[in-house]
Amino acid sequence: MTQATPVLKISHLQKRFGKFNALTDIDFAIYPGEVFGFIGPNGAGKSTTIRILLGLLKANGGTATIFGQDVWQHSVAIHQRLAYVPGDVNLWPNLSGGEIIDLLLKLNGDQHTAKTDALIKAFSLDPRKKARTYSKGNRQKVALIAAFSTDADFYIFDEPTSGLDPLNEQLFQTQVLQLKQAGKSVLLSSHILSEVEKMCDRIGIIREGTIVETGTLADMRHLTRTTIDVQTVQSLAHVAELPGVHGLTVKAGQNHVSFAVDADQLTAVMQYLSAQQLVAITSTPPTLEDLFMRYYTAATPDRK
Amino acid sequence: MLKSLVARTGILCRLNLKRDGLKLLIWMVGLAGLFTAIAAKFEGIYGTQTALNTIAKTLKTPAMVSLFGEFTAKMPYTTATIFATEMVVFMAIMMIIMNIMIAVAATRGEEDTGVLELVRAHTVGRLAPLLATAIELTSLNFIIGLLFGAGLQLAQLPGANTTGNWLIGMGLAASGWLFGMLTLCLAQIATTASETTMLSYAIFGGSYVARMVTDVQHPKLTWWVPFGWIEKLDAYQTNRWLPVVCMLLLGLGCLIGAALMSYQRDLGAGLIAPKQGRLRASASLMGPTTLLLRQLRGTLSAWVIGSAVLGAAYGSIFNTIGDLAKSNPMIKQLLGTSALVAANRLIVKQFIAVLAIVLVVVALIPAIQIMLKLVSDEQKGILHQLYATATSRWHVWASYTGVAVVTAGIVLLAGVGGMYAAGHAVMTTPVVWTTYRQVWLAYLPAMLVMVAAASVLVGWVPKWRYLAWGWTFYGFLSLYLGRLIDLPKWARQLTPLGFVNQVPVHALDWSTNWWCLGLTVLLLGLASWGYRRRDLAQ
Known part of the structure; x- marks a missing residue:
């Protein structure tokens, strides 16, 4: 494990929705150049955690920092160096895929580059179709292409391959490995365990709003x-x-x-x-x- | 064959009832309550023959004809005949809006969200969802019609009779139903819910303008406008059922057309083919504001054009309205030419003051819609994409609020401008632009308060955002009908629009404007604070 300062640090994070305790105790950190797998059953709190990290929800307790900055207070500064792909990608229905990719890049101060074109081709996306006519997989491709062509330091993927075909899934894995080699950090939430096993350096298991285990797969194997x-x-x-x-x-x-x-x-x-x-x-x-x-x-x- | 096409319609009807139940109940109670309350109040307002004669004189003026339809009551006027003239057009508007909203949500709305796909995958007939919606609308209109009729029976207006009461009830039900069926038809042609809404309102707006022009110039021609049929009931006099029959036949035709098209087309598709989009974003698409404008450009231009056309239609009858000599040739000799011109101009100004309310509400609708879109986009998850980039909450909130505020101003300006242009073209001594500008200046601050209030709801209690519509609706009701139903001043001033004192008949009151603007700034500050600190929808 690297002893550098963590890119992401979460300690004792808590979130309540009314009387329901969605997150009771979330604790983990991600270091530079690391791919962290975030797994847990449906409703365990994975997406809630990610939404707190993005500043969409405000935590009720604990702290979460990215690049050493508070995720709620400094969300805009953080997002400048962050890319995110949700599991359920919803896009502006009357914009084309190409327009949305460009827009998302511009909003982070990035440009449409040759890499973007290469990604569009590699994922075989038709960028001229209106977003409303895209299937789930195609909507995910739009978000993935925008994320991979962003020059960020931290990438968050929330079940990013749930609608992709095996060919595109493969492509996703190659892209993530390239990010890792370039020293970027990745938070990957997924149900596809083979994907997590193949790509992640460390894993955090969340259940009922609590992190029950973190460590490398090898560490965990010792426990079982x-x-x-x-x-x-x-x-x-x-x-x-x-x-x-x-x-x-x-x-x-x-x-x-x-x-x-x-x-x-x-x-x-x-x-x-x-x-x-x-x-x-x-x-x-x-x-x-x-x-x-x-x-x-x-x-x-x-x-x- | 036919049976399999409509299989399980019954279950879908129950499902619709469960989904829309509360909405339907609110509409039913709201409309029937409003109608009955006004009817009950009518005898108090127009109880004496003198009062009746005075209001009859007002209702005969072209200005009032353009709002309420041709005045057909014969002497001696009764409370019932006055009620029939004043109320049917207004109630028909409400019925039609209700039908369009429910029909769009139940057809294209369900298709857009993908619910229909799930439903159709079961042993449900191809036409069953359409038929279930048609049954829902039919029952809704019929029940409201019955409540209207019953309300009139209870109110026992002097001069009323049972046939007339039920005729009005059923006539209003039929006119609402007709537009409901028409919307079902349009839902097959358009490709999305918002397109369907736009098409429906375009046709409704067109018919409203057409009936107004024919009413003022050639009432017989109103028979050619389906929306005008409601004025031809002649309730409590000849009690004509022919218009009701016409509405039912045309509505049935629309339903059959809808069924034929629905049978033919693919799920999720329409007759209007979707265009291919751009390969790359244009340089102008660069932030939340331009993104919003890019999405809304079609809708916004439709509102601006619609408002201008409506204003122009009103303006085009200014020469008919502002000509006292036409209705009474003696008056010219009595007043002298210059005094006559002054008198004519005052009449036109009075008319402008009344019409301003319609234009204001027309401009408020898109503004409130854009404001509330901030919540609906959030709930659809679209904004999450935006917030994951380096875009602040404040920036997004300010974009939506700013576009809403500017829309309110521009749509009203288009309406007032259209009125000016058409009035200028037809009048021999036209009303000057300054007068129209006063109208715009007088109403805009009051409108901004209402948009800002919607923004507060969005920022603090998004669940309650529909209250903004309730308030707008009340503003329309209290100003369109307020004076005629003798609504007390405090009740008219429950919306800031009620404080605008009949501009341009009276001078523009800057003190009202200033407190409205001050309140707007205060509310917007509150709204942006709330929006920045709350959780976004899951």
């Missing part, structure tokens, strides 16, 4: 279980009694089983297994999806 499918010469009848072993299923007789094991007990379990004379073994590291499921299905605290 590896699935092991093993076949041995000697009987495996006593595997279930070892500490840290869960969900044992017998595959074929006593010699072929599969189970999950806690990361901290892995060494002990492996020693036991090799003592039983291995025939075949496959170990699957936990996927983000496993992590996700584990956090989401946990008991829900009362939010009221």
Whole structure:
């Protein structure tokens, strides 16, 4: 992890809508050159957090700063160096895509450049169509092209690929990697876990308005279980009694089983297994999806 | 075949009722209450024969004919015949506005938001949504018509009879219904809700002007204008049902036309093909203000042209109005030429004072609309794109407010200018431009207060923004009908428009102007403060 000053710093952020506590405790930071994955179930507070960062909503407690400046007080100065793509892109219905891209660039003091043209071509957008006739995916392309041709330091993407086809999704990922190489910071909120797994340096998991976990994927894997499918010469009848072993299923007789094991007990379990004379073994590291499921299905605290 | 086309219309009707229920109820109670209250009050205002004769004389003047239609009541005048003359055109306007608003929202509105797509994906007939809206409008108009009739029965105006009461009720219902059906038809031709609204109001405005011109110059020709049929009921006298039949037949024709077009066309498309847009933004598109103007340029020019045409139509009858000698040749000898010219001019000025109210309301509508667009654009999520760039809240708020304020001024100027131009062309001794400028100067500050108040609602309580429409509507009602229904002064002064003292008959009062401008500045300061500190819609 870089020890530079963070681009984004959020601490104890809170937001209430009437009696409903949308955000109870949001805490994370993003450093320069980092792609941060922001994941959580629907309604967990991802978009609310992002809207506070954009100065659209005013927080009820805690602090949030971008480039060291308060997101509510200095929103205009911050936005000068920021680009944002929402999940649900709504555009001015009687303007063409080309006009909107140019307008969004101008509003940040940027210009329509050769890069913009290249992006329009790469995303295969017809810029002459009126925004009202665009499909969801095409509206997203308009916002993405404007964001990628903006020369910003911090990029916020809120489920940006939910309407894109796989080809354009690929293109999105390449573009984000280019931003990363150029030392820019990215906040990526997404439900497409493969995308997050592939691109993000660190991940924050939000549930019910609270950040429940942050760290690199590797860090998080230590917190969770590896699935092991093993076949041995000697009987495996006593595997279930070892500490840290869960969900044992017998595959074929006593010699072929599969189970999950806690990361901290892995060494002990492996020693036991090799003592039983291995025939075949496959170990699957936990996927983000496993992590996700584990956090989401946990008991829900009362939010009221 | 037919059955499958209209499958599940019943369910859609219930759904519409759930969606529009409150809106329909407010319209019903509001219109029926207003109508009945005025009817009940009428006997008190026009109870004596002298009062009736005086008002009859006023209503016969071309100025009043242009506002309320041809005066057809015969001697001896009764409270009921006066009521029938004064009220039908005004109530018909209200009925038509209601029908256009509801019809647009239920057809193109649902299509624009994509709700219709969701509905049509189920086992719902191709024509069912249209039919459900038609049924909704028909029931609404019929019920209001019944309430009108019942209200008149209750009011028991002297000279009224049962047939006349129900004729007025059903006549108003039919004229509203006709424009509702026409709007359904236009909704198939246009491509969006706002286009449909614009087309509907263009036709409505055109018919209003046409009936006014024919009423003043050749009342028989009013039969050719569907909006004019409502004046031909001749209630409490010959009680003619023919106009009602005409309205029903034409309305039915519109409905059939709408159904045929709706059957043919694609979902989301219209007969007017959308044009291709620009490849790149023009240099002039560079910030919130130019963005707003770019979006509104079509609508704004339509309002300016419409207002100018309306003003010109009024101006074109100034020679008929301002000619006392025409109605009474003796008067010229009695007064002498110069005194006659002065008397004529005073009549025209009085007329201008009354008409100014119509032009003011016409200019207020787009101004308030733009002000409230700040909230609707926010709720559609369009503004989020803007706020993610280096654009401040203040800048966006100021753009919308500024454009609204300027629109109010320009649309009113177009109306007053149109009136001046046409009046200048037809009159032998025209009223000078200064007079018209006074009208503009007198009303503008009062209008700005109303726009600023709408801005406060937008900044602090966006949920309650429709109150701005209620206030505008009340302003129109209290000024258009206020004197005729003997509304007390304090009630007329519930809107700042009520403080403008009949300019140009009386002189322009700068003290009113100054406090109006001061109040405007205060309200705008309050509004911008509120808008900068509140949360934007999710």
